[in-house]
Amino acid sequence: MKTPAPFVRATPFHARAAEANRGNAWSARNGVTLATVYSNADDEALTARLRVAMADISWRWRLALEGDGVTALLSRLFTRDVSKLSPGQSLKALWLTDGGAVRGAGLVARYGRDKFLVASSEPDPDWFQFAASAFATTARDISAEEGGLAVIGPYAKVVLERAGIEAALEPLQFRKLFWRGLDVTLSRWGEHGGYEIWCKPDDGILVWDRIARAGAAFGILSAGLAAVDLLDLEAGIARPDRDYQAARDGFAKAPTPASLGLERLIDADHAEFNGRSAWLANRETEPKTLVGIEIDMDRAAPHTPLLLGERKVGHTLNSHYSPALRRTIALAQVERSAAEPGTSLTLTLSPNRETPDFRTVAARVVALPFLPAPDSIAP
Amino acid sequence: MSGSTCDAIVIGGGISGLAAAAYLARSRKRVVLLEAADTLGGLCRNAPLGDGIQIPFAAHALYALDQRVVKDLRLTRHGLKFAARDMPLAVLRSDGKHLVLSSNARDTARSIALQSQSDAEAWPRFRGELFALARAMRSLWWDDQALRLGLGQQTALERLSRTGASAWLDTWFESDVLKAALLFDAAAQALSPNEPGSALSLVWRAAQEICGLQGAVAFPLGGPGTLVDALALAARQAGADLRTRAKVARLIVANDGISGVELDNETISAPLVFSTLPATETFALAPAAAAGFAHARDLAADRTRTGEAKVTFALSELPTPGGVALSLGSRFIFAERPETLAYAYRASALGHFPDEIAFEMILPSAIDPSLAPAGRHIVSALVRPIPLAPDGGWPQRKAELAARVAGVLDRHFPSLSQKIVAAEILTPDELSPSRRADVTRMLSHWGERTQTPIAGLMLCGASAEPVAAVSGRAARLAVAKALERKR
Numbered sequence: 001m002k003t004p005a006p007f008v009r010a011t012p013f014h015a016r017a018a019e020a021n022r023g024n025a026w027s028a029r030n031g032v033t034l035a036t037v038y039s040n041a042d043d044e045a046l047t048a049r050l051r052v053a054m055a056d057i058s059w060r061w062r063l064a065l066e067g068d069g070v071t072a073l074l075s076r077l078f079t080r081d082v083s084k085l086s087p088g089q090s091l092k093a094l095w096l097t098d099g100g101a102v103r104g105a106g107l108v109a110r111y112g113r114d115k116f117l118v119a120s121s122e123p124d125p126d127w128f129q130f131a132a133s134a135f136a137t138t139a140r141d142i143s144a145e146e147g148g149l150a151v152i153g154p155y156a157k158v159v160l161e162r163a164g165i166e167a168a169l170e171p172l173q174f175r176k177l178f179w180r181g182l183d184v185t186l187s188r189w190g191e192h193g194g195y196e197i198w199c200k201p202d203d204g205i206l207v208w209d210r211i212a213r214a215g216a217a218f219g220i221l222s223a224g225l226a227a228v229d230l231l232d233l234e235a236g237i238a239r240p241d242r243d244y245q246a247a248r249d250g251f252a253k254a255p256t257p258a259s260l261g262l263e264r265l266i267d268a269d270h271a272e273f274n275g276r277s278a279w280l281a282n283r284e285t286e287p288k289t290l291v292g293i294e295i296d297m298d299r300a301a302p303h304t305p306l307l308l309g310e311r312k313v314g315h316t317l318n319s320h321y322s323p324a325l326r327r328t329i330a331l332a333q334v335e336r337s338a339a340e341p342g343t344s345l346t347l348t349l350s351p352n353r354e355t356p357d358f359r360t361v362a363a364r365v366v367a368l369p370f371l372p373a374p375d376s377i378a379p
Numbered sequence: 380m381s382g383s384t385c386d387a388i389v390i391g392g393g394i395s396g397l398a399a400a401a402y403l404a405r406s407r408k409r410v411v412l413l414e415a416a417d418t419l420g421g422l423c424r425n426a427p428l429g430d431g432i433q434i435p436f437a438a439h440a441l442y443a444l445d446q447r448v449v450k451d452l453r454l455t456r457h458g459l460k461f462a463a464r465d466m467p468l469a470v471l472r473s474d475g476k477h478l479v480l481s482s483n484a485r486d487t488a489r490s491i492a493l494q495s496q497s498d499a500e501a502w503p504r505f506r507g508e509l510f511a512l513a514r515a516m517r518s519l520w521w522d523d524q525a526l527r528l529g530l531g532q533q534t535a536l537e538r539l540s541r542t543g544a545s546a547w548l549d550t551w552f553e554s555d556v557l558k559a560a561l562l563f564d565a566a567a568q569a570l571s572p573n574e575p576g577s578a579l580s581l582v583w584r585a586a587q588e589i590c591g592l593q594g595a596v597a598f599p600l601g602g603p604g605t606l607v608d609a610l611a612l613a614a615r616q617a618g619a620d621l622r623t624r625a626k627v628a629r630l631i632v633a634n635d636g637i638s639g640v641e642l643d644n645e646t647i648s649a650p651l652v653f654s655t656l657p658a659t660e661t662f663a664l665a666p667a668a669a670a671g672f673a674h675a676r677d678l679a680a681d682r683t684r685t686g687e688a689k690v691t692f693a694l695s696e697l698p699t700p701g702g703v704a705l706s707l708g709s710r711f712i713f714a715e716r717p718e719t720l721a722y723a724y725r726a727s728a729l730g731h732f733p734d735e736i737a738f739e740m741i742l743p744s745a746i747d748p749s750l751a752p753a754g755r756h757i758v759s760a761l762v763r764p765i766p767l768a769p770d771g772g773w774p775q776r777k778a779e780l781a782a783r784v785a786g787v788l789d790r791h792f793p794s795l796s797q798k799i800v801a802a803e804i805l806t807p808d809e810l811s812p813s814r815r816a817d818v819t820r821m822l823s824h825w826g827e828r829t830q831t832p833i834a835g836l837m838l839c840g841a842s843a844e845p846v847a848a849v850s851g852r853a854a855r856l857a858v859a860k861a862l863e864r865k866r
Contacts, residue, residue, distance in 0.1 A: 069667070076668055098671030098832060130676045134667045250673020274672050277635040277834070 009033065011058035012147030012204025016212075020222050027225050030123060030143070032059040035224040042323040044227035045234075048192065049324050049374045052153035053223040054211055057196060061123035064142045065116045069135035074108055074116055077131055079257075079266040079273045085110040090172045090189060094257060094265045095127070096275030100282050101247035102255050102262060103127060104240065107189050109174055117142075119189065122240040127250075146185075147204040151211060152194035152231070153374050155218045160186075160195055163214035167195060182206060192231045193373040233320050236261065236292055236368030238331055243317040258283050259333055261290030261368065288314060288333040291341075292368045295319065295328040297361040298349060306332055306345045306363065313338040316347065322370065329370050330363075341367045382646040385409040385620075387861075390627050390640070391655030393421025395840045397610035397621075399653045399854035401452050404617035406862055411647060412619055413640070415626035419611050421655075422810065423849055425604030425750075429801050432744075432751045434691045435603045437810055439741055439759040440466065440710060442596045443587040443848035444606070445520070448855050457609040457616075460600040462747040464590040469709040470560040471791045477705070478556045482592075494554035505551045510593060512536060513586035520825055520852050539578040540818055543571075545717050547578040559714040563737055566763055569685045571724040572717065576818030583821055583846055596710050598746045603849070610851075630665040636834035640664075651861055653854070655840030661831075670832040685727040685764035686807025690738075690784045693801040694756040697745065698792035707745035713738050713787050720764070727766040732776065736783055738762040758795070760784050765807055773806040780804060821845040829857035837861055 009032050011017070017035050025036040034056055038044060047053045065074070074082040080093040090109035097103050104127075106120030118128070125141065132139040151159060160167040164180055174187035184207070185198040199207045212220060232239055238260045240246040247255065257263045257279065266279070291314075293306070299319040306314045314334030322329045338345065343365040348358050385408075389400045392414025403410040418424055422437035449455065467481035479490045484503070492499035512535060515528050528536070539547065544565045548558045562572045565580045589597040599605045614621060629641040630652065639648035654661040659678050668675045697707070705711075714720060714737035723733035740760040744751040751757055762784060769776050781804050785796040820828065828843045839857035841847035 072667070077672070098673040127672065130679070131668065131672050134672070134675055134679075250671075250676060271634050274668065277832075 009144060011056050012199070012201040013056045013058065013149060013208050015205060016208045017056060017222065021224075025224070029059040029225065030061055034059055035222070037224040037226050038222050041224060041226035041230060042321075044221050044223040045230040046323050047219065047221040048152045048223050048227065048231060049371070050154070052151065052155040052159050052215055052218050052220050053227070054208075054215065054220060055150045055152060055223040055228050057148040057150045057190075057228075058146070060143070060148060061120050062141070062143045062146070063118040063125075063128055064140045065118060065128075065132060065137055066114060066140075067132075067135070067137035068114060070114050070116055070137045073131060073135035073137050074118075075270075076135075076272055076274055077128075078108055079270065081267060081270045082108050082110065082116070087112050088173060088175060090174060090187075092172070092265055093267075094262055095124075096257070096273065096279060097247045097250050097252045098275055098278065099247075099251045099253040100256065100275040100278030100280075101252040102240075102244075102257055102260060103247045103252075105262060105265060109187070109189070122246060124246075145201070146198045147201055147207070148196050148198050149204075149207055149211065150190050150194055150196045151215075152190065152192050152223070155215075156194040159211065159215040159218055159220065162217075163210045165197075169195070180210075191235050191237055191373070192228075229318075230320055230322065231374075233318055233329065233331065234322055234324065234369065234371040235373060236290075236331065236370060238262070238290060238317065243331055253278065253282060256282055256286045258286040259288045259290065287335050289336055289339050290368070291332050291334055291339050292366045292370050293330050293332045293345065293363045294325075294366055295330060295347070295361060295363045297328065297359065298352070299328050300330060300347055300349055304347050304349070306334060306338075306347050308338050308343065308345055313345070324371055332365075334365070339365060341365050381644070382648065384648045385411050386649060387411075387651040387653065388413065388640055388647055388649045389653045389655070389839075390661075391421060391840060392416070392419040392621065392623065393655055393840065394423050394606060394610060394849050394851050395655040395854045396421070396653070397607065397614050398448050398452065398851035399655070399839050399858055400619040400621065401610060401614035401617055402855060402858040403653075404614055404619035405451075406858070408651075410619045411649070412614070412621045413625040413627055413642070413647075414621070414623045417623055419621060419623060420604060420607035423603040423607050425602045425607075426803070428691065428693050428757075428803055430693065430752060430755055432693050432755055432757060432801070433602055433604065434693075434750070434757055434803060435743060435759055437689055437805060438603050438849050439689075439743065439761065440596045440598050441603065441606070441849055442584075442589050443850040443852075444589050445850045445852040445855060446588060446591065447521075448851040451855070452610065452613040454606070454609040454613060457612040459606055459609040461590055461597045462600040463598040463708050465592050465595040466598060466741070466746075467706055467709045468560060468596070468712060469705050470556045470712045470714070471700075472556055472715055473790055476556070478554075478560065479705070479709070480560070482595075491554065491557060494556055495552070498552045498554045498557055501551050502557075508535075509582060509585045512539075512582045513593065516582055516586045516822070519822070520856065536579070536582070536822060539582060540576050540822065542578040543573045543575055544577040544581050545572040545721065547581070548717070555716040558717040559719060559737075560712050562717050562720045563712050563714050563739060563763075566720050566724065566737075569683050569764060570818070571728075572720050579818045579821050580846060587848065587850075598741065598743065600747055600749075602743060602747065602750055606849075627664060630661075630669075630833075630836065632665050632669045632833055632836075635832070637836040650835050651837070652835060653837045653839045653857055653861075655854075656842075657840065658838060658842040661836075661838060661842070665833065665836075674832055684730070684767055685724060686767045687761055687763040687810055688765045688780055688807055689805040689810065690760045690762060690781050691803040691805075692758040692781075692785070692799045693751070694758060694795070694798040695754065695800050696798045697756050698742070698758065698788070698795045698798065700791055701793045707742050709741075711740045711791075713740065713791075724764045727764045730766045730768055730770055732766065732769050732779070733764075736762055736765070736787065738784060738787070740788065755800075758788065760788075767807045773808060777804045777806060780806075817845070825853075825856045826860045829853060829860055
């Protein structure tokens with residue numbers, strides 16, 4: 001497995017992203033330079049929800065796995081049975097520590113009988129490298145070998161068809177395409193509906209331009225990291241690094257899948273995944289669960305205590321103003337007794353420039369996701 | 380492929396395996412013991428070395444045999460007797476200033492005083508402190524398996540778990556010979572005497588008892604093979620099915636639990652499997668990473684580089700020590716200085732043959748004449764530390780090792796090497812190297828070491844002991860733990 005280059009890498013779309021980045025606001029994610037915001041994060045997120053937006057997702061950590069033991073390896077690693085996948089299909093699942101804690105969440109895509117791709121928002125090379133060596137499998141980091149451009153929004157499919165791509169794909173499917181002279185992979189792996197186009201680094205500019213041109217009539221915008229994070233929050237997805245610290249000790253018992261609302265990514269009937277018995281043993285005793293809350297005021301800092309009456313029942317994670325909902329929303333970890341939608345909680349916000357005092361404000365538990373994925377309101 | 384069912388399976392027919400089988404059978408479990416070799420006994424068996432000579436195959440003297448195992452399994456009634464119960468320890472030096480430590484306190488004090496007067500005065504105090512700590516440590520393997528520490532002992536043990544054995548001895552003694560002798564025993568677990576925590580292994584060693592004597596070393600009548608026979612008899616009488624030439628090919632694991640084992644042409648189902656194989660070999664029989672990836676990674680990260688070698692000679696005459704009168708029933712240690720062990724460890728860890736070897740030698744036929752026919756004698760030497768894989772490989776360097784041992788012996792037993800009629804060399808790789816002792820585990824709960832992440836699979840061999848030793852203790856505790864859980 002190749003170790004990432006020590007300097008900050010640009011993505012294949014960087015030249016175009018730099019032109020579009022009016023505020024010159026950049027972030028680094030997984031060692032890749034990405035636009036935080038192109039013009040206005042709220043606009044970009046709303047555009048993705050109501051029209052169509054494109055986002056550079058080349059920062060995702062991607063691993064190609066090959067070898068005789070690869071199916072057995074991935075069945076053992078992931079919380080769902082990858083051996084049931086046919087080539088061209090994918091699934092989303094977790095990988096757990098021996099102690100049943102979440103070590104990562106990601107996607108497994110089957111390319112062939114003994115060929116798979118694993119993608120995740122946070123790298124975990126040590127774990128995969130060792131696991132692969134135990135199953136006579138080679139694991140190769142291919143994060144820098146392809147650029148990825150996501151096209152999100154109700155008009156995503158129309159824009160792709162205008163650009164000359166036959167976009168008939170079910171969610172979680174993927175297909176290799178020859179697109180007007182370019183070899184690309186079209187996938188539907190995203191959390192927010194839409195499509196992703198994966199291309200060779202040298203083709204990045206062409207891909208960006210073709211989508212931008214086809215999308216112009218639909219008011220396409222490029223969406224920065226802040227906008228995509230907002231979509232994640234609206235979809236109720238807890239992400240490693242941003243919302244929680246994934247376990248890095250191989251025997252860790254926390255964070256549990258239940259505390260992060262990630263049990264939907266576990267197939268309890270899949271008998272052989274790593275950490276299964278520890279997960280089963282601990283799931284009943286996990287006091288916390290993931291909920292959404294609406295706050296009647298500004299966003300709260302992560303880990304702000306949430307009170308039910310006088311009692312602390314949990315804390316917030318990431319929170320943000322949702323332009324689509326027109327209110328502040330937050331992910332929160334609360335005790336199961338306080339997880340019922342409609343439960344009224346209070347929290348104390350820190351002073352800021354406008355109100356230089358501590359303020360106690362009300363919040364309500366709501367069901368996740370806050371909003372459905374944008375594409376389900378497709379015209 | 381035929382199949383059968385029983386209550387418990389024991390893998391390995393050494394001391395631990397036989398003890399586990401006997402304990403299980405006594406609890407009215409239908410138990411099958413599977414030994415891959417032609418005979419039972421593993422490292423403790425007696426092996427023939429031509430001319431009717433019986434040599435202790437690997438282990439030659441016992442110092443850690445669990446008293447409760449002896450009592451519970453009535454080993455004495457089943458034929459276990461000792462030819463020597465508390466062998467004196469003789470450290471031989473090339474300058475003739477030998478040191479003899481025996482159960483006779485006055486003789487010991489006189490012998491130490493020949494080296495250093497202040498050491499002779501410090502010795503009883505040192506023994507007092509060491510043995511008190513050791514007795515506290517012993518509660519780890521008695522009933523509740525928890526440390527019962529007296530005032531100040533907690534601090535003392537914590538301090539020792541960060542202290543190197545040689546540094547600790549330096550605070551007590553000035554005599555090189557005395558320190559070297561003590562360090563040799565502490566080197567049993569592939570730890571450098573300079574390594575932090577190795578002081579704890581001195582305490583561990585002092586916590587062992589045999590024939591009811593703390594810190595003693597004993598030799599069974601008829602060699603260690605007698606212990607094997609006694610245990611096998613105890614196990615058979617209790618109803619255990621002991622099979623040899625039964626090599627386990629695979630462990631059957633489903634849903635993180637064990638359901639049996641697969642042999643070449645047979646499947647045996649059982650909800651409990653006790654393995655006396657080293658942890659790495661045990662889990663190599665299970666599907667890859669069956670016990671978890673982090674667990675597998677921990678096993679793979681084992682950096683044991685040194686081990687023990689066993690050199691056995693058959694002699695045509697009884698060797699006689701040059702110069703002084705020494706009891707031939709002693710345990711002889713050849714290590715001139717504490718540095719001998721530190722340097723030997725360092726060289727071995729890098730895969731080099733040490734310039735100066737350290738070893739322990741006994742003369743089994745002098746202790747128990749029945750082991751060799753008249754006119755024949757046995758020299759049994761345990762060399763450590765020695766590289767697990769020396770430069771050039773063991774097959775090439777076996778003879779060199781034997782020559783080195785014979786060379787050192789010649790210095791103290793004149794012309795011994797001319798009396799050698801046969802030799803047997805057992806290299807560390809053949810001795811099934813034990814995992815490096817983890818001092819942090821030395822004070823941990825015994826039950827944890829026998830358990831594995833695979834439900835129903837227990838470790839009860841050397842892997843479950845903090846320091847590999849012939850004790851049967853891991854078997855006793857693993858069976859107790861498993862049966863308690865089932866109930």
